[in-house]
Structure formats: C-alpha cells, structure tokens
Amino acid sequence: MVEIVYEMLSDREKSLIECCLDRIGNGANRIYIAPFDRVGRSGARLFRVFFCPDKDCYPHIVKIDRKDRIQREYENFQKIQNYLLPETTGAPREPIYESREAEEALGILYFQIVSDSNFDSARTLQLSDIIFDVSNDPDIEKERLDCLRNIFDRLYGICLSRTADTSNNEPTSVLLKDEFEWHISAIKRLNPRKKYGQIVGIEHIDEAMSTCAGANFANPVRLFEEISSGKGIWEEPVIRNLKHVHGDLHCNNIVLNSEKKPVLIDFAWAQLNADILKDFVLLENSIRVVMFPAYVNLDRHKEIDEFLLEEDGPLKARNLLTGDEPLFLHYVRLLEIVEIIRKYARRYGGKGYDWPQYLQSQFITMYRQLAYDTPNSIVGFRTLGMIGNRVKHEHQRS
Ligand SMILES: Nc1ncnc2c1ncn2[C@@H]1O[C@H](COP(=O)(O)OP(=O)(O)O)[C@@H](O)[C@H]1O
Ligand SMILES: [Mg+2]
Numbered sequence: 116m117v118e119i120v121y122e123m124l125s126d127r128e129k130s131l132i133e134c135c136l137d138r139i140g141n142g143a144n145r146i147y148i149a150p151f152d153r154v155g156r157s158g159a160r161l162f163r164v165f166f167c168p169d170k171d172c173y174p175h176i177v178k179i180d181r182k183d184r185i186q187r188e189y190e191n192f193q194k195i196q197n198y199l200l201p202e203t204t205g206a207p208r209e210p211i212y213e214s215r216e217a218e219e220a221l222g223i224l225y226f227q228i229v230s231d232s233n234f235d236s237a238r239t240l241q242l243s244d245i246i247f248d249v250s251n252d253p254d255i256e257k258e259r260l261d262c263l264r265n266i267f268d269r270l271y272g273i274c275l276s277r278t279a280d281t282s283n284n285e286p287t288s289v290l291l292k293d294e295f296e297w298h299i300s301a302i303k304r305l306n307p308r309k310k311y312g313q314i315v316g317i318e319h320i321d322e323a324m325s326t327c328a329g330a331n332f333a334n335p336v337r338l339f340e341e342i343s344s345g346k347g348i349w350e351e352p353v354i355r356n357l358k359h360v361h362g363d364l365h366c367n368n369i370v371l372n373s374e375k376k377p378v379l380i381d382f383a384w385a386q387l388n389a390d391i392l393k394d395f396v397l398l399e400n401s402i403r404v405v406m407f408p409a410y411v412n413l414d415r416h417k418e419i420d421e422f423l424l425e426e427d428g429p430l431k432a433r434n435l436l437t438g439d440e441p442l443f444l445h446y447v448r449l450l451e452i453v454e455i456i457r458k459y460a461r462r463y464g465g466k467g468y469d470w471p472q473y474l475q476s477q478f479i480t481m482y483r484q485l486a487y488d489t490p491n492s493i494v495g496f497r498t499l500g501m502i503g504n505r506v507k508h509e510h511q512r513s
Contacts, residue, residue, distance in 0.1 A: 124148065127213060128160070128179055131223040134211045135177065136166050143167045151176060151237055155367065155381065156487065157184065163228065163237055174237075177225045178207075184383070185210045185222030192382035195278060195359045203274040205229050205370060205380040229370045229378045242266065242377065243366035246406050246452075249444040256444060260451065262375055267452060270369065270377045271459035275394060278359035286467035288352035291475060292345045294390050298483045299343045305486035311336050314496050327497040328413050332504035335496070339482055339503075348510050353475065356465035357388040364394045365401035365484075395460035396477040399453055400484050404498055408445060409491035419446060420498050424505045426461075426470045429454035471509040478502050 124132070136146055147165040154161060159180035165172055178185070189210045196206070205226050213220040230239045246263070250256045292299060312320040315327055325334045341347040361368075362384030369377050386393075403423075418435065422428035429450040436446055460473060481502065485495045 123150070124162075127221055131179060131211055131213065131221060132162075132164060132177055135164070135175070135208075135223065135225050138208065138211070139166050139175075143172070149174075149237070153237075153239065153241075157383065159184070164225070174228045175225050176228050177223055179221055179223050182212045182214075182217075182220040182222040185212070185224050188381070188383040189224060191362075191385040194387050195361070195382070195385045198278040198359050199275075199379070200273065200277075203376075203378055204382075205378050207382075226380075229372050229380070240371045240375075241367055242369040242371065243406060245371070246366055246402060247408065247445050247448065249448065251444075260448060263448065263452060264455065266369075266371070266375065266377050267455045271456075271463070274377055274379055275361065278361070278394075284356055284358065284465045286354045286465065287357050289355050289357070289390070290345055290352050291342050291349060291479065294355065295342075295476075295479045297384065298479050302339065302483050302486050303343070305483075307482070307486040308336055310486075310492060311496060314493055325500055327500055328417070328493050330417055330497050330501060332500040333507045335478070335482065335500045335503040338478070338507055342479065348507070353472065354467050355390045355392070355472065356463075356468065358391040358463070358465075359387050360385065360389045360391060360393045362386050362389065362393055364398045366398070366406050390476055391463055391465070392460060392473055392476040393480065395456050395463075396473060397480045397484070399456050400477060400481045402449060402452060404481060404491075404495040405484060405489055407449060408442060409494070411491070411494060412441060413494070415440065415442075416494060417497070417501075419449075420501050423453065424474070424501060426457060426473070429457070471506070471513070474502055474506050474509065478506050 132146060132148065136143060143166040145166075145168055147167070149163040149165070151161045151163045157180065159178045161176055161178050164175045164177050166175065189207055192207055196204075205228075207224045207226045210222050210224045212222045228237070228239065245259070248259065250259060308320060315325050319325065320336060321334075323334055323337065325332055342349050361379055361382065363381060364379075368379065368381040370380055372378050419432050422432035422435070425431070433447070433450050436443055436450075457473070461468060464472070478499065481495075481499050485492065485499055489495045
C-alpha cells in the first residue's frame, strides 16, 4: 500500500483557518478543506472550507493573502457596504491576521460560497462562464439572452442602484491622473510598452501615429503618457460625477446564485466618491477585450469597433450583421449587452454626463486590462488605439 502524503496548506495557513472556526462558533469541531478551482488575478490562495461536524454543511471560501491586501479589501468593502443590499454581495466577514504588527504577516478573509457547492464539487457559476456560451438552437439562445438581459438589468437596477443614486450629485472637476491613480500605477508597474512594441514594431513605439491590424490611430502609449503625467491637453481638469463604486466590476467578479441572480464579490478596489463610470466602462471592456472570442475576422471586428465609438453604435452595428456570418450570435450578445451597460451609464451618469467622458474612462481602464494577458492582444490594442484616437480628437475639439 502506497502512503500518500498530501500537504496542501502551510502551518501558517492552517492556523489561520482554525481561527475562523472559533469565530463561526456553530458548535463545529471539524474543518474539511477542499480545493477551489477558481483563482483571481491577485494571486491570493482560495480554498473551500466546511466548518462542521459533517461534510454537508454550508461551505465557505477562505482567501489567504498578504495582510495589507486582505486589510485593504475588507476596509474598502466596509466603506461601501451600507450602499449595497446584503443579498447582492458575497460579503466577507471580519478578517483575521497572523499578527497586527508584522509587515509580512498573512491575513484570511472568509465568506459564504455563492451558488451550489458540496464537498465533491464546487459548481460555482460566474458571469464569465455564460457570457458567450451561445447555442445554435434559436429557442435556447433566446432563453439565454433573456437570462443575460435580466442579469445586467438586475446588476445595475438593483445591486448597484444605491451606490449610483443620482439624486444630490453635482458634477466635479477632477484630474484624470488623480482619479485613475491606481490604474495608472498598475499600468506603469506592468509596463505594456514592450508588448505594444511587439504589436506595432519596436521601432514604432514612440511615433505619434500607430498602425495596427489595418487601422491607423494616435499612438495610445503616448496618449497614456500625457494623461498620466497631466501634460498637454490633460493639464485641465475634466468633469465627472463622483459616487460610490465597486471599482473592479468585471466578468469574474460577478458570481451567480442558484437563481442566476448576480452577486458582487472582490471589493479590493471599492471607493467612495469616485468616477461612477468606472463601474460601466470596465465591464464593457471586460466583455469586449477579455471575454470575446479571440478568433475574430479582423475587418469585421474593426467595423464593429468603429460603431462602438458612438454611444448609440450598438443598435446601428446590429443592423449591419447578417445571420450567416461567423460569430453572429456572439456579436448579437455583445451589442445587446453593451447597449444595456451604456443605457445605465447615462442614467446614473448624472448632470453634465456626456459621451466623451465615457470614452476617456474607457481608455484608461482598458489600457490596464490589456496590460495583463488578454486572449488577443493585437485586436485589443487596436480597439484601445481606436478609442484613444477618438478621445484625443474629442478633447481637442472641446
Ligand atoms: N463568495 C464566492 N462565491 C463563489 N465564488 C467565489 C466567491 N468569492 C470568490 N469566488 C471565486 O473565486 C475567484 C477569486 O476570488 P476573488 O475574491 O475575486 O480574488 P482576486 O482578488 O484574486 O480576484 C472569483 O473570480 C470567483 O470565481
Ligand atoms: Mg477577483
């Protein structure tokens, strides 16, 4: 008989999980730990944990990471907690730290798992699983699209309705470099210049204009450098409506409960009084440049991207599509959903909202998303370039 020695957790991690048992205090005296097949970008370790006398009790997820990161996520969650309905959040409980003082200490955050999960399988569902899960059967596809529409309507109409309440809000002047500080510092840290150079040709990184997959536009690397240093056309503040935001609303941070209703998780970047558009542009970007299939027809995709430079572009682009073209069902979904997101952005955008604001916020957040690995960087950077080009022209015109 072979002995299997299995060490999934370090002693430090084990003792943190034990501390959660004391807190939960439901008479449980046993902890079952199972792997969790989901991971996020932060690099945190996640496990499914059952605190109980048996394996059937309700599972939790524990997230173990550096103390400062766990602390930030919990504190940011607390800031906006009162503006969210409890049933629409995967709310973390108060975290536990190995030590309050030590810099290198670990922390643990734990919350109840959303959607069905038992000891043997973690059937958690999130938006990224279904967003482009198309069916060729028209009846099934109609049902799935209706389900997605409901999810997005609920997301903005219910989950985020209180954070985005427009009643007593005045437009405020902000410098983009201040408002998007963490996006800008993340871009600087990830340094996508080289990646961009590989796409347009290393010798062209610093030219004023770029050419990428058949499109010409003002070089987004240069535009970003201007925005991030507040130089050139970006010396003047821009107008924004400041409200409470989730701050990192992408398809992997929206999980679905057993009724397929959206539940928000991962509050590491939640903010009070921030550009409300962050919760719209990031999700649109996530669908367009992260989730959309990588195998697109470059010319067709460019046409769609051109339409999407206009606020009402989704509707117009829809009329262009023909039922027999590749990715037809994917484009239909993309356009429907982008239309819903923009409808709510305008509704919550408040006084003084205009379309160029959306494009500016979209440019900066998309740049950060592309600085990570995305399925098709060439198409993604071309989309970014087209948006940046429009941003620059709109700004010069105003
Ligand atoms: N309460 C939860 N219920 C179900 N799945 C969850 C829950 N919390 C996290 N997850 C899953 O774990 C993944 C990573 O968790 P997250 O808190 O987003 O970590 P990160 O900060 O690394 O992105 C999520 O994308 C999701 O798939
Ligand atoms: Mg996450």
